[in-house]
Amino acid sequence: MTFATLGLIEPLLRSLETLGYQTPTPVQAQAIPAVLAGRDLMAAAQTGTGKTAGFALPLLQLLAMEGPKVTANSVRALILVPTRELAEQVHEAVRQYAENLPLRTYAVYGGVSINPQMMKLRSGVDLLVATPGRLLDLFRQNALKFNQLQTLVLDEADRMLDLGFSEELANIYRALPKKRQTLLFSATFSDDIRLLAGQMLNDPLTIEVSPRNVAANTVKQWIVTVDKKRKPELFVHLMRKGKWKQVLVFAKTRNGVDALVDKLQGLGINADGIHGDKPQATRQRALDRFKASEVQILVATDVAARGLDIEDLPLVVNFDLPIVAEDYIHRIGRTGRAGSTGEAISLVCADEVNLLSAIEMLTRQTLKRQNEPDFEPEHRVPDTDASGQVVKKPKKPKKPKASGGGGGKRNLGRWVDSGEVAPAEPSIKPVRKVPVFNTGPRKRKP
Numbered sequence: 010m011t012f013a014t015l016g017l018i019e020p021l022l023r024s025l026e027t028l029g030y031q032t033p034t035p036v037q038a039q040a041i042p043a044v045l046a047g048r049d050l051m052a053a054a055q056t057g058t059g060k061t062a063g064f065a066l067p068l069l070q071l072l073a074m075e076g077p078k079v080t081a082n083s084v085r086a087l088i089l090v091p092t093r094e095l096a097e098q099v100h101e102a103v104r105q106y107a108e109n110l111p112l113r114t115y116a117v118y119g120g121v122s123i124n125p126q127m128m129k130l131r132s133g134v135d136l137l138v139a140t141p142g143r144l145l146d147l148f149r150q151n152a153l154k155f156n157q158l159q160t161l162v163l164d165e166a167d168r169m170l171d172l173g174f175s176e177e178l179a180n181i182y183r184a185l186p187k188k189r190q191t192l193l194f195s196a197t198f199s200d201d202i203r204l205l206a207g208q209m210l211n212d213p214l215t216i217e218v219s220p221r222n223v224a225a226n227t228v229k230q231w232i233v234t235v236d237k238k239r240k241p242e243l244f245v246h247l248m249r250k251g252k253w254k255q256v257l258v259f260a261k262t263r264n265g266v267d268a269l270v271d272k273l274q275g276l277g278i279n280a281d282g283i284h285g286d287k288p289q290a291t292r293q294r295a296l297d298r299f300k301a302s303e304v305q306i307l308v309a310t311d312v313a314a315r316g317l318d319i320e321d322l323p324l325v326v327n328f329d330l331p332i333v334a335e336d337y338i339h340r341i342g343r344t345g346r347a348g349s350t351g352e353a354i355s356l357v358c359a360d361e362v363n364l365l366s367a368i369e370m371l372t373r374q375t376l377k378r379q380n381e382p383d384f385e386p387e388h389r390v391p392d393t394d395a396s397g398q399v400v401k402k403p404k405k406p407k408k409p410k411a412s413g414g415g416g417g418k419r420n421l422g423r424w425v426d427s428g429e430v431a432p433a434e435p436s437i438k439p440v441r442k443v444p445v446f447n448t449g450p451r452k453r454k455p
């Protein structure tokens with residue numbers, strides 16, 4: 010199969026040739042003809058599957074071939090994304106695909122001045138990539154009109170809900186023309202996403218290119234158990250032992266990112282960090298330097314790293330496990346992309362056993378443990394498996410207190426036979442986010 014057989018026009022085929030794309034990926038093979046035929050789409054596709062081209066190519070073709078010329082402050086196609094980084098990345102891809110087409114494209118997001126964005130929108134744009142908050146600001150200030158809108162794309166819809174954008178999405182939804190094409194892409198398909206899809210999509214075609222909620226199988230995944238306080242030391246040890254060249258590291262909090270970066274820099278290691286407290290320009294610079302291999306270790310929070318597309322990233326390290334199990338899939342999706350293989354290592358301490366269990370349940374696998382000599386934890390991480398069970402170590406036998414006759418309290422304790430194993434705890438539910446479309450925002454900063 011080729012891009013030409015999918016029905017793409019010559020100017021797009023020329024761009025793809027320049028980019029070196031030869032064969033459509035599975036999501037592209039399914040999405041491109043459906044979008045060209047005007048269908049709504051509900052696609053379960055992880056980042057790394059080529060989903061951006063899957064929606065952007067047919068969208069650009071429809072914009073070039075159909076519909077009126079864009080008027081002042083109008084937009085004909087809108088791609089909503091959860092983060093600024095993803096907005097930049099998607100727009101860069103769109104720009105490359107649209108190289109040979111007479112279309113105006115642009116990206117708007119928060120964290121930077123709104124005035125240049127308002128100026129740029131004056132003459133109208135054919136395709137706009139936007140984060141929900143900034144889009145609404147622009148709309149409320151009359152810098153944007155939706156009367157010409159023909160297509161809406163929700164990219165990484167699960168993450169938009171996760172970040173508490175449900176109210177913004179509802180407000181945007183109310184402002185859009187009822188007659189339009191809508192495409193929804195999500196790495197994971199929770200019930201909340203299905204609810205959102207039910208409200209926004211019209212008789213959608215469902216595409217599922219990877220099994221539901223299963224982590225990319227091109228990524229070799231394993232964990233090392235360790236005591237919490239020894240994680241930085243273990244990280245440096247593994248880094249030196251494995252001669253790691255370029256690593257994307259995930260930490261749970263902004264403070265965690267800063268602490269690890271300080272520690273690494275203190276050891277003369279070339280490291281930088283990105284999180285939501287840093288200005289957009291600083292984040293972008295750190296990312297660009299990492300991509301150019303000028304920075305060896307990039308430490309990030311989940312939100313800041315969302316949507317990063319770094320070619321051939323060999324290794325992702327989870328310095329902390331994510332609070333939301335689905336984020337594990339997003340994180341490891343940074344490696345093993347577009348057919349290459351990758352590795353994802355998680356440093357797990359005893360406190361994180363329930364998070365580990367939730368990840369194993371979600372991805373339906375028991376992560377292999379590969380412990381490091383000299384780093385075996387004092388606080389043992391109980392065994393877990395994909396069934397969601399956390400198996401505690403056998404309890405030590407307790408000696409019954411001698412009941413010394415007379416007035417003392419009677420010992421009601423039970424003798425535990427040395428062969429008895431404490432029962433497994435009841436199934437642990439995966440840590441779930443509970444965003445519901447049309448409910449109030451639960452915004453958290455990355």
Ligand code: AMP
Pocket residue numbers: 029030031032033034037055056057058059060061062318346347
């Ligand atoms: P995405 O899943 O959209 O983030 O894309 C992942 C990466 O795959 C990006 O770097 C794309 O440039 C690349 N890519 C997308 N489609 C193709 C293709 N058909 N052939 C080769 N590379 C592709």
